[in-house]
Amino acid sequence: xxxxxxxxxxxxxxxxxxxxxxxxxxxxxxxxxxxxxxxxxxxxxxxxxxxxxxxxxxxxxxxxxxxxxxxxxxxxxxxxxxxxxxxxxxxxxxxxxxxxxxxxxxxxxxxxxxxxx
Amino acid sequence: xxxxxxxxxxxxxxxxxxxxxxxxxxxxxxxxxxxxxxxxxxxxxxxxxxxxxxxxxxxxxxxxxxxxxxxxxxxxxxxxxxxxxxxxxxxxxxxxxxxxxxxxxxxxxxxxx
Numbered sequence: 038x039x040x041x042x043x044x045x046x047x048x049x050x051x052x053x054x055x056x057x058x059x060x061x062x063x064x065x066x067x068x069x070x071x072x073x074x075x076x077x078x079x080x081x082x083x084x085x086x087x088x089x090x091x092x093x094x095x096x097x098x099x100x101x102x103x104x105x106x107x108x109x110x111x112x113x114x115x116x117x118x119x120x121x122x123x124x125x126x127x128x129x130x131x132x133x134x135x136x137x138x139x140x141x142x143x144x145x146x147x148x149x150x151x152x153x154x
Numbered sequence: 155x156x157x158x159x160x161x162x163x164x165x166x167x168x169x170x171x172x173x174x175x176x177x178x179x180x181x182x183x184x185x186x187x188x189x190x191x192x193x194x195x196x197x198x199x200x201x202x203x204x205x206x207x208x209x210x211x212x213x214x215x216x217x218x219x220x221x222x223x224x225x226x227x228x229x230x231x232x233x234x235x236x237x238x239x240x241x242x243x244x245x246x247x248x249x250x251x252x253x254x255x256x257x258x259x260x261x262x263x264x265x266x267x
Contacts, residue, residue, distance in 0.1 A: 041197065068253065080198070080244060082254035093253050128197060142188055143255070145197035 039063040043129050043146035050119050050153055058114045058149045060129030068132040069112045070143060071104065073097075073125040080128070086112065119153045126150050156181045158228075158245045160258035168266045173217075173232040175261050177245030180226065187228040188246040188255065189219055198244065204228065215239070240265045 042061040050056045062069055071083040084094040086104055103115045112131070116123055127150075130143035161176040179185055189201040202213025209221040215238075219230045228245060245258040 080257040085253040142200040147197045
């Protein structure tokens with residue numbers, strides 16, 4: 038069964054450093070997303086990406102965050118200057134169609150646990 | 155704005171017993187509703203979703219959920235729990251024209267042998 042692959046599974050970074058979280062969506066999917074889950078809290082939407090541009094973003098997704106699909110297969114989330122409060126599990130997801138049009142909803146990756154120290 | 159509330163952060167049931175996980179939504183327009191399951195160290199897997207049409211939705215692994223507009227609920231049920239059902243379950247909502255999911259806080263299901 039096709040999977041969304043996220044690397045690394047766990048990343049530790051120092052406060053103020055830049056970090057890039059990597060995702061390989063399912064190959065024929067067109068919609069891409071990042072979510073995060075701070076320990077003990079809800080899974081929160083960060084950003085959706087379609088047709089090589091951001092289609093929607095949350096208030097969390099400020100200027101410190103950016104996304105890119107650099108080569109047609111990877112989908113990355115960059116945090117420019119990490120803060121302690123960025124520590125969370127970050128989930129990538131992809132979908133073949135819009136959320137309402139896909140019978141499968143999103144396919145989520147297993148997540149990257151980011152720890153900022 | 156849309157939101158979901160999951161009642162009970164932890165639910166324990168005996169193997170073979172009925173599973174009932176509660177989800178209530180708040181939405182100003184008809185919502186689309188989802189249940190996801192997360193097994194340890196894995197991603198979120200779609201169990202089932204409701205968009206339009208039949209209000210009783212059947213999903214994978216024997217789970218089903220019923221959309222009740224009058225009660226603003228979308229509770230998840232399974233007639234007979236299995237040990238492999240132990241996981242965290244998330245209810246989520248989105249609205250037409252919106253690509254983001256809004257998740258509940260999750261319910262951790264424990265199965266007692």
